[in-house]
Amino acid sequence: MAFEGLADRLQETMKKLTGKGKVSEQDVKEMTREVRLALLEADVNFKVVKDFVKRVKERAIGQEVMESLTPGQQVIKVVKEELTDLMGGEQSKIAVSDRSPTVIMMVGLQGAGKTTTTGKLANLLRKKHNRKPLLVAADIYRPAAINQLETIGRQLDIPVFAMGTDANPVDIANQAIAKAKEDHHDYVIIDTAGRLHVDENLMDELQQIKTNVKPDEVFLVVDAMTGQDAVNVAESFDEQLDISGVVLTKLDGDTRGGAALSIKAVTNKPIKFAGMGEKLDELEQFHPERMASRILGMGDVLSLIEKAQENVDEKKMKDLESKMRSASFTFDDFLDQMAQVKNMGPLEDLLGMIPGANKMKGLKNVQLDEKQLVHVEAIIQSMTKKERQDPNLMNASRKKRIAKGSGRPVSEVNRLLKQFDEMKKMMKQMTNSQSGKKGKKGKGLNFPFM
Structure with missing residues (x-):
């Protein structure tokens, strides 16, 4: 992290x-x-x-x-x-043009993750802001870049405008904007060419595109893993293109954070987004205050709530609450809850968002092994429908069959059954306590993935 x-x-x-x-x-x-x-x-x-x-x-x-x-x-x-x-003080919001479409120009060096980030940004605009983006393949020097953007477009079901490798990038950008107006797209995101290093030809081309299409945003995509090099690249691009913001990729990796803490101070341009993983939904708006809180171990409750709202089904949560009250919680419900938590992101990241979690006894250096989640899922999925509904049916032969089907030892099957039984008891005690009945003190649970 x-x-x-x-x-x-x-x-x-x-x-x-x-x-x-x-x-x-x-x-x-x-x-x-x-x-x-x-x-x-x-x-x-x-x-x-x-x-x-x-x-x-x-x-x-x-x-x-x-x-x-x-x-x-x-x-x-x-x-x-x-x-x-x-890191910028307040969160810097993305521009919205008075005259649709809003045009965003993505710039950066090769290897920074520009093309993937272009797709991620389109996905975020559609999901979080209910926008209709059009992706534009304007890197004519790398056929692979055009193919990559088209593949991303298919995966996200977002259209990609491309004219191949023989067209002029300025013409591609202009015609893409005309197409966006025709098809009522409200955002156009242009994936421009990159180089292995900053050079005159690259900057000339980017300046021509900028002069012609007059973008509302010019986002520089930089690799956070490169540290001070990222800051130097940002300075060069800003001097020649007057960028409007920075997108940091690989901020989830083994990076020391120097780029994120230096870029705003050096360029006076805000960090707009941060890539927090390789998946196409792992791009987040950058919140300086929330990041400062996380660095100082104060948690990030707002981001945790946002992740929950995006990934947790409200109706399912109400059904779960009802089942908890009636003590009819099953392994199917447990499996469903695990899936929703996994959708929120890596468990270690979620733990880091809880204020004071780093100071809790036993959690300071905890290594959350996500493989254990897979093992738990395999065990539950090896049960019959009746067994998931009623774990009391379990006997030695059933446990042996489940262990064989999941590829896990019988001892793990026994441990999960015991923990599930303890959890149901705790839920019942909590419900009784809320109803004014005196319940026994519940045991601390120790699930295999915690």
């Missing part, structure tokens, strides 16, 4: 201040030194680090903090606010 090393260092540093009745200038000095080292290790631009630490130090030893009742918490608040500001 992005920022992991930085997050650990900053959280450890902040922990020393939490709960302190008094914070001295020496405490602040030590804290800012640790913050400085953590940011430099995360590959944040040196000048950006220097300015950031200076602002934090000035605010942290100010009267408002030093004379407050909880100076330690006030210092953490200062760090969070400055981190948020460093």
Whole structure:
């Protein structure tokens, strides 16, 4: 996960201040030194680090903090606010043209994930904003890029405008916009050519397209894994094209986060979106405040709620609540709930969004093995319909058959049955407690994937 090393260092540093009745200038000095080292290790631009630490130090030893009742918490608040500001302050929304269609030009170097991100953006606009996008294949130098965009278009059921490799990119863009008007598309997203490095020919072509189509947004797609190189690329593109925003790809990878923390400060252009995985629905709007909260271990409840709203079926949740009240929860229901949780994304990422989860005993260094989810599914799917409805039918021969069918040992089948029984008891106790009846204290559950 992005920022992991930085997050650990900053959280450890902040922990020393939490709960302190008094914070001295020496405490602040030590804290800012640790913050400085953590940011430099995360590959944040040196000048950006220097300015950031200076602002934090000035605010942290100010009267408002030093004379407050909880100076330690006030210092953490200062760090969070400055981190948020460093990444852009408020979320930067995507443009909407007064005269449809809104035109977005995607630019960047080869290998940054520009073509895939173009498809992801179209998908996000359709799903979250109810828009009707048209994808445009304007990279005439790589037939593979045109084929890739057309494949993505088919997968998403979003039309792609292409004129092959012999047409002029400016003509392709102009004709695509005319086609979009004709077919009532409200967004046109142009996938332009990239190069292995910034060169004059590339920039000339991009400037011609920009001059002709007058895009509402020019998004630079950069690979967050490249660290300071991403910042240098952003500077070059911004100088020559005056980009309107940045899309960071691979922010879910093993990246130190330096690009995300430096780009806004260096280019003064906002990070608009972040790629959080390889799937076509794994592009998120970038929220500086939420990201700052996650880096400091404060969670990200709003993003968690949004993911739940997008992926959890409300009717099924009401049916589940009814079954919990009547203690008629079955393995089929359990399987359905697992599928909905999996749709929300990797379990480790979801855990990171829960405030304080990183401080909970046993969760700090937990490794959530998603393979265990597959094992649990295999066991349940190896049961007959009657067995899923009534686990009391289980005997030794049935368990042996289920173990063989799922490729798991009998001990795992027994463990899942026991845990499921404990969960049903806990649900019953919770329902009784809500009804004013005294229930016994439920045991802590230990599911095989937790």
